[in-house]
Amino acid sequence: EIVxxxxxxxxxxxxxERATLSCRASRSVSSNFxxxxxxxxxxxxxxxxxxxxxxxxxxxxxxxxxxSGTDFTLTISRLEPEDFAVYYCxxxxxxxxxxxxGTKVEIK
Amino acid sequence: xxxxxxxxxxxxxxxxxxxxSCAASGFVFDDYAMSWVRQAPGKGLEWVSSINWNGHNTDxxxxxxxxxxxxxxxxxxxxxxxxxxxxxEDTAFYYCAKDTGSYFSDWFDPWGQGTLVxxxx
Numbered sequence: 340e341i342v343x344x345x346x347x348x349x350x351x352x353x354x355x356e357r358a359t360l361s362c363r364a365s366r367s368v369s370s371n372f373x374x375x376x377x378x379x380x381x382x383x384x385x386x387x388x389x390x391x392x393x394x395x396x397x398x399x400x401x402x403x404x405x406x407s408g409t410d411f412t413l414t415i416s417r418l419e420p421e422d423f424a425v426y427y428c429x430x431x432x433x434x435x436x437x438x439x440x441g442t443k444v445e446i447k
Numbered sequence: 448x449x450x451x452x453x454x455x456x457x458x459x460x461x462x463x464x465x466x467x468s469c470a471a472s473g474f475v476f477d478d479y480a481m482s483w484v485r486q487a488p489g490k491g492l493e494w495v496s497s498i499n500w501n502g503h504n505t506d507x508x509x510x511x512x513x514x515x516x517x518x519x520x521x522x523x524x525x526x527x528x529x530x531x532x533x534x535x536e537d538t539a540f541y542y543c544a545k546d547t548g549s550y551f552s553d554w555f556d557p558w559g560q561g562t563l564v565x566x567x568x
Binding site: 372389390395431436441 | 492493508552553556559560561
């Protein structure tokens with residue numbers, strides 16, 4: 340199975356700052372089949388990005404995804420108070436579908 | 448609006464059984480594959496099982512094979528997870544999630560609010 344490693348584990352930033360989250364795969368993710376989710380405490384995960392770089396419906400354009408092969412990035416251009424949460428990547432290029440362990444974006 | 452509502456969680460002893468249900472609305476249920484994803488308290492996400500649109504194809508994570516059974520009733524717009532021989536490591540929130548197509552191959556969107564399963568003596 341493809342193992343996804345997210346870094347850093349925790350990102351401490353202030354509102355208005357830029358957040359850069361990394362997701363690295365143990366082998367190439369075919370066709371860039373990678374998504375990003377956001378999860379807030381007590382809530383289910385919410386889809387942000389699919390196909391590595393396509394924003395889901397209703398997701399603000401401050402969220403962007405990029406990358407290919409084994410290295411993927413989620414960027415939040417200017418953090419809003421509601422963006423402080425845990426972010427997970429997930430690959431669907433091969434079975435089983437696997438998740439990264441998450442990156443927590445916390446208020447500095 | 449798509450809605451997924453899980454039920455059936457609770458406290459069960461090791462070796463026991465539990466059946467989770469997920470009631471779906473707001474979309475044509477039998478057009479889509481469905482999945483269960485779990486999250487141990489304070490931990491990350493783990494895909495558990497998926498079923499295609501007509502229930503003829505299923506898949507499981509290795510750790511639950513032979514113990515869990517996924518099924519669906521398209522007439523009732525419902526998804527199920529029968530969990531047998533439960534272990535402490537099965538303790539988690541279990542989320543019902545809609546796949547993007549009729550076969551399980553893509554991402555999960557949306558997710559239900561989850562139901563907590565606690566395996567403890």
